[in-house]
Every structure is written in structure tokens, then in C-alpha cells.
Amino acid sequence: MEKLKYALFTGCTAKQSTPEQMMSTMAVAEKLGIELIELTEASCCGASHLQDYDDFLSLVLNARNIAYAEKHDLTMVTICNTCQLNTAMTKHRLDNNADLKAKVNEKLAEVGLEYKGTSKVTHFLYAIIDDIGLDKIKEMVVTPLSQFNIAPFYGCHNIRPSELQNESHDKAENPYNPTSLDDLIIACGGKNVDYDEKNKCCGFHAELQAPKTAATLTGNAIAGAMDGNADWMVTPCPLCHLKLDTQTHHASEAIGREVALPVLHMQQMLGLALGCDQSTLGMKHHLTKVDFV
Amino acid sequence: MNLKLELTKRKKELMSTHKITTQKVNFKVFRFNADEDYLPYYEDYSMDVTSEEVVLDILNRIKWDHDGSFSYRRSCRHGICGACAIKVNGRSTLACKESMTTMIEYFGNEMTIEPLSTKRAIKDMIIDKGDFWKKHEAATPYVVDEIDETPELENLLSPAEADALNDADLCIQCGACHYACPVVEINEDFMGPAAFAAAYRFEADVRDGDESRLTDVNQMGSGVWDCVKCFECAEVCPKDVNPIEKIGQLHNMLFQSGKAESNVATRHAVGFEKSIKKNGVLDEGGLVLYSEMAGIVKHVPVALKMFSKGKIVPPWGITKSQNLDEIQKLVKSSTTAKF
Numbered sequence: 001m002e003k004l005k006y007a008l009f010t011g012c013t014a015k016q017s018t019p020e021q022m023m024s025t026m027a028v029a030e031k032l033g034i035e036l037i038e039l040t041e042a043s044c045c046g047a048s049h050l051q052d053y054d055d056f057l058s059l060v061l062n063a064r065n066i067a068y069a070e071k072h073d074l075t076m077v078t079i080c081n082t083c084q085l086n087t088a089m090t091k092h093r094l095d096n097n098a099d100l101k102a103k104v105n106e107k108l109a110e111v112g113l114e115y116k117g118t119s120k121v122t123h124f125l126y127a128i129i130d131d132i133g134l135d136k137i138k139e140m141v142v143t144p145l146s147q148f149n150i151a152p153f154y155g156c157h158n159i160r161p162s163e164l165q166n167e168s169h170d171k172a173e174n175p176y177n178p179t180s181l182d183d184l185i186i187a188c189g190g191k192n193v194d195y196d197e198k199n200k201c202c203g204f205h206a207e208l209q210a211p212k213t214a215a216t217l218t219g220n221a222i223a224g225a226m227d228g229n230a231d232w233m234v235t236p237c238p239l240c241h242l243k244l245d246t247q248t249h250h251a252s253e254a255i256g257r258e259v260a261l262p263v264l265h266m267q268q269m270l271g272l273a274l275g276c277d278q279s280t281l282g283m284k285h286h287l288t289k290v291d292f293v
Numbered sequence: 294m295n296l297k298l299e300l301t302k303r304k305k306e307l308m309s310t311h312k313i314t315t316q317k318v319n320f321k322v323f324r325f326n327a328d329e330d331y332l333p334y335y336e337d338y339s340m341d342v343t344s345e346e347v348v349l350d351i352l353n354r355i356k357w358d359h360d361g362s363f364s365y366r367r368s369c370r371h372g373i374c375g376a377c378a379i380k381v382n383g384r385s386t387l388a389c390k391e392s393m394t395t396m397i398e399y400f401g402n403e404m405t406i407e408p409l410s411t412k413r414a415i416k417d418m419i420i421d422k423g424d425f426w427k428k429h430e431a432a433t434p435y436v437v438d439e440i441d442e443t444p445e446l447e448n449l450l451s452p453a454e455a456d457a458l459n460d461a462d463l464c465i466q467c468g469a470c471h472y473a474c475p476v477v478e479i480n481e482d483f484m485g486p487a488a489f490a491a492a493y494r495f496e497a498d499v500r501d502g503d504e505s506r507l508t509d510v511n512q513m514g515s516g517v518w519d520c521v522k523c524f525e526c527a528e529v530c531p532k533d534v535n536p537i538e539k540i541g542q543l544h545n546m547l548f549q550s551g552k553a554e555s556n557v558a559t560r561h562a563v564g565f566e567k568s569i570k571k572n573g574v575l576d577e578g579g580l581v582l583y584s585e586m587a588g589i590v591k592h593v594p595v596a597l598k599m600f601s602k603g604k605i606v607p608p609w610g611i612t613k614s615q616n617l618d619e620i621q622k623l624v625k626s627s628t629t630a631k632f
Binding site: 043049054060175200214217287 | 525
């Protein structure tokens with residue numbers, strides 16, 4: 001098989017508040033034999049907040065990011081659900097509206113770029129499931145996580161709006177009964193925990209303006225996983241990770257119950273199962289101690 | 294061939310290719326009578342469901358074949374009155390429009406049927422929707438205009454002006470999005486996605502002259518800024534109104550109209566542009582500082598812990614985007630908003 005190669009849009013968080021996510025992405029890619037070309041020219045995706053201020057500017061900037069992936073003639077992979085949403089949403093809107101695409105390209109022409117719509121945009125989780133396959137991943141597991149009950153936390157922007165799902169990967173995820181992360185847990189040898197909050201919101205995007213709402217949602221999510229007898233949680237989204245890992249104090253206060261669980265990035269879980277050196281997975285950067293490795 | 298014969302032929306063709314399938318589904322149905330019951334309970338029903346049925350057919354069959362006291366709202370049967378919204382496995386659903394085939398695809402053959410909000414249940418599927426209507430009313434959901442009492446002409450919208458409503462006028466007030474919204478569930482003051490979609494619908498109407506609607510929805514604690522951006526509302530809307538898109542458009546309108554006050558939410562949105570202009574990427578710490586101003590102190594305890602774990606990069610340590618000049622040029626030439 002030809003070596004898999006993707007254009008990597010890291011997003012901002014992987015370079016700042018979740019360094020462990022960047023480390024584990026690179027470690028896992030190496031184990032899986034994936035070549036990642038980092039899009040160092042990319043700007044922030046706007047995180048759906050720039051979109052609130054200036055929608056057109058956010059389209060131009062995201063189209064510019066995709067244009068760089070197109071230059072490499074590669075699929076763009078994202079490692080953050082919100083980067084995935086904003087990039088895939090831009091692609092969806094431009095590919096379905098010739099006038100809007102022309103307006104955006106008028107701006108991009110000022111810097112010598114063009115958005116063509118030739119590169120697919122997909123989250124790393126779906127890239128490996130689609131292009132490597134769960135069976136192959138299962139074969140590659142050297143340390144099965146068989147002693148763990150693992151609670152998947154999907155993160156809104158990978159599963160909703162579902163219309164983007166159909167464009168981003170082979171088998172569209174059912175937003176009410178998502179399976180990709182559960183399947184990955186099982187492929188890694190772990191036991192997947194089923195709980196009501198696994199496809200719900202962590203509250204991240206309202207953390208500053210509505211702290212109580214945000215903390216309650218975080219608390220409910222961790223509590224749901226704990227009540228499902230989870231040993232730890234796993235998520236493909238660094239923003240969910242930040243909420244679930246660093247905000248346990250506020251979350252506990254909001255729901256009136258002490259909640260905390262180790263939360264792993266999807267890449268860290270996979271890295272453990274594939275036998276990556278633990279120093280390359282960055283568990284020391286977590287606030288809620290990862291006490292089982 | 295005449296048209297009638299042609300249609301009969303086509304109908305026969307369709308009937309021969311379209312196979313109706315049947316499968317067994319087990320339903321757990323929420324039952325509660327506020328006049329008699331101390332607590333709600335669930336009743337089990339097992340039924341053979343055909344691929345042609347909608348959720349409302351199941352509600353009807355429970356009432357007609359099993360228990361005549363089973364209560365639910367229904368009226369038009371055509372997805373327009375908005376009366377029959379309920380929840381199937383926690384998902385808001387307009388019962389008369391939702392095919393059981395889709396429900397089986399989503400949830401398999403075990404289904405829980407509940408009212409839109411169990412805590413607001415009056416009898417079985419019937420809820421007190423008072424909170425919904427109160428919030429909807431607060432959005433001033435009508436055109437405000439000084440008009441002649443005996444107009445000689447209708448005040449019509451042009452097709453382009455009607456397009457600007459962006460399908461917000463399709464809302465049937467069924468409440469599916471309102472009771473799917475996790476913020477409505479937590480914060481009783483939050484107006485909710487349907488009320489915001491209504492506010493957008495009339496703000497976007499060129500005939501409207503209301504001065505206060507946009508300011509009314511621009512409140513902290515109850516207004517558009519408390520949306521968590523989970524897209525639950527867009528996912529459940531039976532009319533594809535896409536309420537979260539309208540929430541985003543209300544945010545845009547607030548900035549465009551100059552009605553966006555400086556607060557933590559508006560500065561958070563604007564802060565992204567500032568950061569991108571400076572670094573291409575986000576300066577996470579800088580964004581929180583710009584958004585919170587003096588309120589930054591409450592983040593200090595967690596920030597210190599994050600710093601000790603190598604999770605905070607100081608402004609001078611940020612790796613800026615390559616070709617930053619391109620980004621800066623685009624920010625300058627493509628910006629349409631002001632703050």
C-alpha cells in the first residue's frame with residue numbers, strides 16, 4: 001500500500017494549551033505509517049466566534065487554509081472538532097454557492113491564492129478509520145487496553161450538523177448513535193462505556209460568557225461517564241479535552257458533586273494501544289492526573 | 294396515452310418496485326397524569342412497524358389498539374401545525390413527519406417515547422409549553438410598523454427580500470429545537486433557539502421598524518451570547534430552519550447595527566480578529582485577557598495550574614503563521630464588521 005499522506009491543519013490549541021495532543025498525533029502517525037505535512041501557513045479557523053463577528057472574513061481565512069492543502073494536492077486532516085466544523089462548513093458553503101466562491105476567490109487573488117474545492121477535509125479520527133480501517137488498526141495493537149472501561153466523548157462539531165458528515169468521510173456518523181470512537185476503543189482492546197452524555201455538549205464555547213451553563217454541561221458529561229463505571233474518558237476534540245480535564249473544580253461546584261476522570265485525547269489512547277513510548281504521548285501535561293500508565 | 298392512464302401506469306410501477314417491510318419494535322412509553330399520579334411511569338408496547346409508518350401512526354395505534362386514555366396533541370397531520378412534537382430516544386421529533394424507518398435507522402428496534410420535556414408533562418405526551426410561548430413572545434415575533442389603517446395596497450416583499458429571511462419564516466413553533474437545547478434545560482432564563490430564529494425572521498424583514506428587538510436578545514444570561522454552539526437545534530428542526538445559523542446572523546446584525554455592547558461575549562468574538570491579525574493563529578491567553586479584562590482574576594487559579602503543566606504559551610513564545618503578511622492583507626481587505 002502506498003504511504004498515506006495528509007495535509008495537517010493543527011489548529012491553535014494543539015500548539016498552545018494541549019501540547020500533548022500535538023505530540024501524540026505525531027507519535028501515532030509515525031506508528032501508523034502516515035506522513036503529515038503541517039500547514040504552517042494556516043491561520044486560526046475562527047473557532048465559530050470570529051464567525052459571529054465577521055462571517056465573510058472567516059470564510060476568506062478558512063478558504064485560504066484549504067487552498068494551501070489544495071496546493072499540496074492532499075486531503076486536509078484536522079485534529080480539532082471545531083477546526084473541522086469551520087473548515088468543512090466553509091467548504092460546504094463555497095462548493096454549493098458559486099457567487100460566494102467567486103467573492104472569496106476575488107479576495108484570495110489579492111495574495112495570489114485560489115480556492116478550488118479539490119481537497120477533502122476530514123478529522124484525523126475519520127481519516128484513519130476510512131483509510132487504514134479498524135481491522136488493520138486492531139492487528140497493529142500491541143498493548144490491548146483490555147483492563148479499562150473507556151467512555152467515549154464525541155464532541156458536537158464532529159457529529160453535528162450531520163450534513164457535513166456526509167461530505168467529510170465514507171460512512172456518515174449517526175449524530176444520535178455515533179459509533180466511530182466506540183469502535184476505535186474496541187479496536188484498541190478496551191471496553192466502551194455507553195452513557196447518555198457521550199454525544200452531548202461540553203459547554204466549551206460559552207465558557208467565558210455563560211460559565212455556569214458551561215460548567216454544568218462539563219459536570220454532567222463527567223458524571224455520566226463516572227456513573228457508567230468508566231475508568232477514563234477519551235475524546236477527538238482538544239476543546240472538549242480542555243473542559244473535561246482542566247475545569248473539574250468548576251464542574252463539580254456547578255453540579256454539586258465531586259467529578260473528575262482522566263481524559264485522553266483519541267491519539268493518546270491509540271498511542272498506548274499501538275505501543276508508542278509514553279514520553280511521546282504527553283500525559284504529564286494533563287491537569288487531571290493520568291494515574292493508570 | 295392520456296394523463297390518467299399514464300398516472301395509473303406509473304403508480305402500478307411504483308407499487309411493484311416499492312417494497313413495504315415490517316419489523317418488530319419495542320416501545321417504552323412515558324405515562325403520567327398530573328391529576329392522579331405522584332410519579333411518571335413507563336408502559337411497554339411491542340408492535341410490528343411497517344416502513345410506511347410515521348411516528349404519529351405509532352401514537353395513534355397505542356391509543357386506538359392498546360389504551361384509549363393515552364394522550365398526545367395532534368392536528369394537521371401534515372407537518373404544519375406543530376402540535377405533535379415529542380421525543381424518541383431523547384431526540385425531538387415532529388411525530389407526523391418523522392418516518393419510522395429513519396427512527397429505526399437512528400435507534401434500532403428499542404425506542405423510548407417521551408414528551409418534549411418530561412418535567413413539564415401534564416398528561417403523557419402533553420406538556421405545558423408556557424415557557425416556550427413566553428420566550429417566543431419576548432422576541433417580538435411580528436412586523437412592527439406604522440401603517441395606514443385602510444391601506445390600498447398590500448405591503449409585499451420582493452423575492453430577494455423574502456430570500457433574506459433565509460427560511461426563518463418556515464418555523465411552525467413546534468418546540469422541537471427549544472426542548473432539544475441543552476442551555477434551555479439548564480438556564481430557565483435562556484430564550485432558546487426558536488425565539489432567536491423568530492427574532493431573526495423579523496429583524497431581517499425590510500418592512501419591520503422595531504427598535505428594541507435586537508437589543509432585547511442581546512442580553513447576557515438569557516440572550517444570543519449564551520448559545521453553546523452544539524447544533525442540536527439545527528439537527529432536530531423538522532422544517533430545516535437551522536436556528537443556530539440565525540443565532541450567528543443575530544450576532545452579525547448586532548455588530549453591523551452598532552448595537553453590540555462591549556462585554557465579555559462581544560470582546561471574545563472580536564478578539565479572534567485581533568489575534569489573527571497579529572499572529573495568524575490565536576493567542577489563547579491574550580484572547581481571554583482581552584475578553585475578560587478585570588474578570589481575568591477568576592481564571593488565575595486554573596491558569597497557574599495549566600502553566601505548571603506546560604499548557605500556557607506566553608505571547609512571545611507563540612509560533613506565528615507563515616506568510617502572515619497574506620493573512621494581514623486579507624483581514625484588512627475582507628473585514629466587513631466594526632466594533
